[in-house]
Amino acid sequence: MPHQSDKSANALWHRATVTRQRREQKNAHKSIVLWFTGLSGSGKSTLAHAVEEQLHQIGLNTLVLDGDNVRHGLCSDLGFSDTDRKENIRRIGETTKLLLEAGVITLTAFISPFKAERATARSLMLDGDFIEIHCFCPLTVCEQRDVKGLYKKARLGEIQDFTGISSPYEEPENPDLKIDTHRLTLEESVQQVISLLRDRNILSALE
Numbered sequence: 558m559p560h561q562s563d564k565s566a567n568a569l570w571h572r573a574t575v576t577r578q579r580r581e582q583k584n585a586h587k588s589i590v591l592w593f594t595g596l597s598g599s600g601k602s603t604l605a606h607a608v609e610e611q612l613h614q615i616g617l618n619t620l621v622l623d624g625d626n627v628r629h630g631l632c633s634d635l636g637f638s639d640t641d642r643k644e645n646i647r648r649i650g651e652t653t654k655l656l657l658e659a660g661v662i663t664l665t666a667f668i669s670p671f672k673a674e675r676a677t678a679r680s681l682m683l684d685g686d687f688i689e690i691h692c693f694c695p696l697t698v699c700e701q702r703d704v705k706g707l708y709k710k711a712r713l714g715e716i717q718d719f720t721g722i723s724s725p726y727e728e729p730e731n732p733d734l735k736i737d738t739h740r741l742t743l744e745e746s747v748q749q750v751i752s753l754l755r756d757r758n759i760l761s762a763l764e
C-alpha cells in the first residue's frame with residue numbers, strides 16, 4: 558500500500574477490480590514511464606513528442622507531460638526555487654504512477670535537476686516501470702540553441718535560479734539511456750529510445 562502522511566490517516570485504500578494488468582491486456586501493451594531529464598534546451602520536449610508520435614502511430618496509448626505545460630495547470634502555484642522544483646517533481650512522480658495504473662505509456666519532459674527527487678519518483682514504481690533517459694547536451698550548446706531566449710535573460714540577471722547558470726543540475730550517474738542530442742539527429746535519438754523499448758520487451762521487434 559502507498560505511503561500515507563498523518564494528514565491523510567483517515568483516508569482508507571480502496572482496492573480496484575479493474576487493475577493495471579487488465580488494462581494492459583485490453584490495450585495489448587504494457588504501461589511504462591519514460592522519464593526524460595536534462596538542461597533547458599537539451600531536447601527533452603522535442604524528443605518526448607517525437608517518440609510519442611511514433612508510438613501513437615502504431616496504436617499505443619501515450620501521454621507527454623511537459624514541464625512548461627504542466628506549470629500552466631497542475632503546478633501553476635510553483636516557481637523555480639529548490640523547494641518548488643522538488644514539489645513539482647513529487648507531483649509528477651505521483652501523476653505518472655496514476656498513469657501507469659491507467660495503462661498509459663507516459664513520457665515526461667521535466668528538467669528534474671535533483672538526483673534525490675528522480676530516485677524518489679523511481680521508488681514509487683516497480684522495477685522496470687521507470688526508464689530514466691538523460692538528454693545530454695553541453696551547457697554551451699543549450700545556450701547557443703537558446704530555444705526560448707531564457708539563457709540570455711538568465712545571463713542578464715533578468716531570470717533568477719536558472720538551471721545551469723544560477724541553479725544546479727545533477728547529472729544522472731546511471732541512467733537507463735543517455736542520448737547525446739548535440740551529436741545525434743532527432744531521428745537517431747528517437748531510434749535509440751525505440752531500441753531500448755524493444756530491448757525491454759515494451760515493443761515487439763515487429764512494431
Ligand SMILES: Nc1ncnc2c1ncn2[C@@H]1O[C@H](COP(=O)(O)OS(=O)(=O)O)[C@@H](OP(=O)(O)O)[C@H]1O
Binds near residue numbers: 598628669670705
Ligand atoms: N529559472 C528557470 N530554470 C529553468 N527553467 C525555467 C526557469 N524559468 C522558466 N523556465 C522554463 O520552465 C521549464 C522547466 O520547468 P520544469 O518543470 O521542467 O523544471 S523543474 O523540473 O521543476 O526543474 C523550462 O523548460 P525547458 O526549456 O523545456 O526545460 C523553461 O522553459
Ligand SMILES: Nc1ncnc2c1ncn2[C@@H]1O[C@H](COP(=O)(O)OP(=O)(O)O)[C@@H](O)[C@H]1O
Binds near residue numbers: 702
Ligand atoms: N537529437 C536531438 N534531440 C532533440 N532535440 C534536438 C536534437 N538535435 C537538435 N535538437 C534541437 O534542440 C532543441 C531542443 O529544444 P527542446 O526540445 O525545447 O529542449 P528542452 O525541452 O530540453 O528544453 C530543439 O530546437 C531541437 O530541434
